[in-house]
Amino acid sequence: MSTPQIVAGVIQIILALAVTVIVMMQEGNERGLGAISGGADTFFSKNSAATPQARLRKNTIWLGIAFILATIVLYILVSVA
Secondary structure (H helix, E strand, O other), rough: OHHHHHHHHHHHHHHHHHHHHHHHHOOOOOOHHHHHHHHHHHOOOHHHHOOOOHHOOOHHHHHHHHHHHHHHHHHHHHOOO
């Protein structure tokens, strides 16, 4: 195993743990599948962009994207070697 592969593997593990922790920190969502289409939004939930739950949701999305990109990079590094 080369050094870039080891570094990418460590980054992958850290991102996996971070995604797991941040998902576990979020509260349950009682709205069900209506939340996917936005049908469950009410007038009062539209102004909840600055809540801690909204920040957790946003960070979950960014960590998920970083995890997917790290997986692709790790795959490329392993397949090239």
